[in-house]
Amino acid sequence: MAVFKKELLASATPASNLLHTILLVDDEPDNLDVLSAILSDRYHILVARDGQEALELVTQMQRPELLSLVISDQRMPRLSGVQLCEQLCALSPETLRIIITGYIDVDAIVDSVNRAKIYQFVIKPFDRHDFELTVQRAVEAYEMKRDLNDYVLNLETKVIARTQELQQRNEELHCAYQQLERFSITDPLTGLHNRRYLQNVIEKDLAIARREHPANQASNTKNSDDLVFFLIDCDHFKMVNDTHGHDVGDQMLCAIASVLRQVFRESDYLIRWGGEEFLVVARFIKRSLASEMAERLRQTMADMRLVLANGEYLQRTCSIGFAAFPFLSSAPTALDWSQIVKFADCAMYCAKQSGRNTWVGLSAGDEVSEAPPKLMDHKDIPHMLEKGQLQVESKHLASKLNWI
Ligand SMILES: Nc1nc2c(ncn2[C@@H]2O[C@H](COP(=O)(O)OP(=O)(O)OP(=O)(O)O)[C@@H](O)[C@H]2O)c(=O)[nH]1
Structure with missing residues (x-):
């Protein structure tokens, strides 16, 4: 099944944005080509021909968290799109996941959103413009999440450093206080008490x-x-x-x-x-x-x-x-x-x-x-x-x- 309405392909207006890497997963080479054609101008594209291959690819990545998005077909041999996303949750929780499917089953969707934390389901055939917008929103969400994570991490690092600094100040203060206490009860010449x-x-x-x-x-x-x-x-x-x-x-x-x-x-x-x-x-x-x-x-x-x-x-x-x-x-x-x-x-x-x-x-x-x-x-x-x-x-x- 075609992944989008071909008549809308011409309206694509890609802007260069290779900051994000997107992994496309589909067992249909044609579909992979089409998706790549839509997205490769704006994003850095990786492809895998089924869920298992995608999993291996992500496993081999040194920093899988830099993978912004995985867009996967649902029905594939060996591993379904939702099963793949489930495993990716553990491998790279930061990466957002989009499933492309031709079947609308609300219960199944809700279940897989919960299990595999799917960012969005895209129903085939889809409008190219809508699809581009969905991808755009997804990478923006990824960016926001990443910025938020960086911010929290930065904040945590600052809090730890500040806490350590305060602890050290406290210890210094405590030592100085003890020394003062000692001085106040000690005769400086003989070292005896006063x-x-x-x-x-x-x-x-x-x-x-x-x-x-x-x-x-x-x-x-x-x-x-x-x-x-x-x-x-x-x-x-x-x-x-x-x-x-x-x-x-x-x-x-x-x-x-x-x-x-x-x-x-x-x-x-x-x-x-x-x-x-x-x-x-x-x-x-x-x-x-x-x-x-x-x-x-x-x-x-x-x-x-x-x-x-x-x-x-x-x-x-x-x-x-x-x-x-x-x-x-x-x-x-x-x-x-x-x-x-x-x-x-x-x-x-x-x-x-x-x-x-x-x-x-x-x-x-x-x-x-x-x-x-x-x-x-x-x-x-x-x-x-x-x-x-x-x-x-x-x-x-x-x-x-x-x-x-
Ligand atoms: N070097 C030194 N001398 C001190 C100190 N404190 C007090 N003195 C001296 O101790 C001396 C005490 O002298 P006196 O009270 O006359 O007593 P004494 O010479 O020991 O005579 P008797 O107590 O009667 O045996 C004084 O000369 C003080 O100046 C100190 O911290 N260092």
Whole structure:
């Protein structure tokens, strides 16, 4: 059967458009010739003599998606037009498919449109002009689809790139924030933590100590639930600066930090309290161990040698004061930690006044049962000791200590 009305062939006005490739499939060579004659001026034409050949041709194509359109006869040996289009759906989903048929069966058409995603059925015989328009619309639809795909792909690529960029910015921001956080809680000279850090973390420990203490008291267990605050001050540090210069003074401070790291546990808080003064919170230990720890620190510090650039070495001792939280086991909420630091500070002052290179500890005396004494000034200490409100432990004999 002829594929179009021959009388309309003369009215063809092809315009050159070889951007599109169209595959013509028909087992009738005459029909292929006629279709080619109509379309070859405008499109790049490929031909196949049946469905199977068309399938093989498309399979061999490196980029089948560049095939704009397949126009296939329906009734062919081996493979029908709809069967071919069905397979092309998977091989090249972008390619549009037109079936030319002489039989009008609406149900079959609907079914095959759904199965083989046919763009259009052209019923034989057809008007050449209509046919050209159909092909023209099909390639325009293909172009639109391709442009849309390119646009979506481009958009997706941009979104991925932008997302990656944002992720990277986020990570950089996160790192910068963490670094800032670290800086804000770290002493830049020694690398130890600063006061701000202690203020951030200490409340949690105090809460644990306050909670655990009464329970342990009630069950009479001597658990490790004390926080011992040690204040440590380098002796005659000013002389290091005055004699050897500020840089050597800085090196000495770093060496003291190393001694602290060596003596205390990693889980303890090591704080540069200010100048040549350090605060250590030994966490969750028995307070009875505090004097032993103070002596170990004193000794390690006295043994430490800072080797100078000229080969000489420098030695310094330290004075240590300590007090434990809770100050009074029976009233763990009575004094806050700043009061404990004050007791440790007075004890350290006493160590200085009593000859340096020594340690002094203060704790609640036997005469205190409910309300531990509030300390205002180190000058109050002798009186409190006398009244039995405080008790002292030290490397020296208590009678040799000088509090004022
Ligand atoms: N190199 C250096 N010196 C510091 C730093 N911070 C404080 N100092 C110095 O530490 C010295 C502390 O001196 P003092 O408070 O008189 O105490 P000291 O000389 O250690 O004497 P005692 O504590 O009484 O044994 C001062 O000279 C401060 O300038 C620092 O970051 N680096």
